[in-house]
Amino acid sequence: MGGHAADRRDPGVDCNPRPLPGARGANSLPAPVFNFMALRANTALCTFANSWHLPRVIREEFQKKHAEFLAAAERAQWVPADILQRAQLSDIFERPAPLEVDIGCGEGAFLLEMARRHPERNFLGIERLLGRVSKVCRAAAREGLTNVRVLRLESAYVMKHILPLGSVSVAYVSFPDPWPKRHH
Numbered sequence: 001m002g003g004h005a006a007d008r009r010d011p012g013v014d015c016n017p018r019p020l021p022g023a024r025g026a027n028s029l030p031a032p033v034f035n036f037m038a039l040r041a042n043t044a045l046c047t048f049a050n051s052w053h054l055p056r057v058i059r060e061e062f063q064k065k066h067a068e069f070l071a072a073a074e075r076a077q078w079v080p081a082d083i084l085q086r087a088q089l090s091d092i093f094e095r096p097a098p099l100e101v102d103i104g105c106g107e108g109a110f111l112l113e114m115a116r117r118h119p120e121r122n123f124l125g126i127e128r129l130l131g132r133v134s135k136v137c138r139a140a141a142r143e144g145l146t147n148v149r150v151l152r153l154e155s156a157y158v159m160k161h162i163l164p165l166g167s168v169s170v171a172y173v174s175f176p177d178p179w180p181k182r183h184h
């Protein structure tokens, strides 16, 4: 995750901004205009944070915060040490807790909401697309959710060969892909 072009370009702050739902202007401007403005503002902030015109103390503070954010996002992704061996539960989460798995978690709306609502449980998202995995990990890091991890692998393989036998207390599959469409 640390290899993102955006990470290298913008070491100051989280450069994947999401407009906050309650933010001023979100309701009064059409969504595309607001999103565009939010993105421009954040890009400007990133550039500013990286600028030599900024006092060193502030620049270093920005850089420290961004480094912490990236480290947390990286921790949110689970990369098994060996994908040819079955993992142990403790490889995924240090804290023992019931494990719930979201198969094909996409951009993580359900996974993250469950993690917010049930801090006493551990949640593993399985997703094959890197961009989506990255997005969920960043969201978990932004919110400080330590009970979420995401694994980028093919889900059938994970369920069959990677997860410890009998370790999953609940498995969710919502809106599986592909689904039957008229033109299929």
Ligand SMILES: C[S@@+](CC[C@H](N)C(=O)[O-])C[C@H]1O[C@@H](n2cnc3c(N)ncnc32)[C@H](O)[C@@H]1O
Binding pocket: 103, 104, 105, 106, 107, 108, 109, 110, 126, 127, 128, 129, 132, 153, 154, 155, 156, 173, 174, 175, 176, 177, 178
């Ligand atoms: C239609 S989306 C649904 C996402 C999410 N569950 C939701 O309800 O919003 C299906 C997701 O499953 C992922 N997916 C499909 N097949 C997969 C597989 N075999 N292994 C891992 N992820 C898979 C896709 O990349 C996609 O992000």
